[in-house]
Amino acid sequence: GAGVSQSPSNKVTEKGKDVELRCDPISGHTALYWYRQSLGQGLEFLIYFQGNSAPDKSGLPSDRFSAERTGGSVSTLTIQRTQQEDSAVYLCASSLASGAHQETQYFGPGTRLLVL
Amino acid sequence: AQKVTQAQTEISVVEKEDVTLDCVYETRDTTYYLFWYKQPPSGELVFLIRRNSFDEQNEISGRYSWNFQKSTSSFNFTITASQVVDSAVYFCALSEEAGANSKLTFGKGITLSVRP
Numbered sequence: 426g427a428g429v430s431q432s433p434s435n436k437v438t439e440k441g442k443d444v445e446l447r448c449d450p451i452s453g454h455t456a457l458y459w460y461r462q463s464l465g466q467g468l469e470f471l472i473y474f475q476g477n478s479a480p481d482k483s484g485l486p487s488d489r490f491s492a493e494r495t496g497g498s499v500s501t502l503t504i505q506r507t508q509q510e511d512s513a514v515y516l517c518a519s520s521l522a523s524g525a526h527q528e529t530q531y532f533g534p535g536t537r538l539l540v541l
Numbered sequence: 542a543q544k545v546t547q548a549q550t551e552i553s554v555v556e557k558e559d560v561t562l563d564c565v566y567e568t569r570d571t572t573y574y575l576f577w578y579k580q581p582p583s584g585e586l587v588f589l590i591r592r593n594s595f596d597e598q599n600e601i602s603g604r605y606s607w608n609f610q611k612s613t614s615s616f617n618f619t620i621t622a623s624q625v626v627d628s629a630v631y632f633c634a635l636s637e638e639a640g641a642n643s644k645l646t647f648g649k650g651i652t653l654s655v656r657p
Binding site: 456458460467468470473475481483484514516518520522526527528529530531532533534535 | 574576578583584585586587588591593632634636642643644645646647648649650
């Protein structure tokens, strides 16, 4: 079946502009996660959705970052007033949600963001 | 707080050599999950294994094997008879919450190069 998809695959923007990154999870996966991968910080958690709710937003680095999920499926990560330190690969993952244990997270190919 | 340490940053071996990638974790929880992911040059994180804290049995899958030792808080990964296609960055990750999905905390990753 289809895996997690993300768009765009690459995004170049100018400092101060807003960007939107999109994630389509695996069909039937109710849990969705955003991570960021950068050279200096490695792989960092940003936010977790269960359905359309976000019980854990603890990884969002500032109020310029926000995310939403609609219909329990597609999620959008928005970065407002981008800064050069936002340059990174943004990874989305999805998993089943059994409620009984930690399910395996399956990752998409990522969006490579470059802020000039 | 949870933490994953992958002390090795880069390993280079010649094809057909065996190689072990080390992972040491810290957690205060008694129930937790450990994962290994592979990130080939294409960039997508590929799931390899999930292990919960109550299952200390070692696991073998083809040329891959995993050694989980709670006494030393380690979850090491061995590739037997390495191949060039094994060249990638390998991440160990930890998830603490039982009974619900939660974020993964990743180590910094180990870059494995297998030379022909």
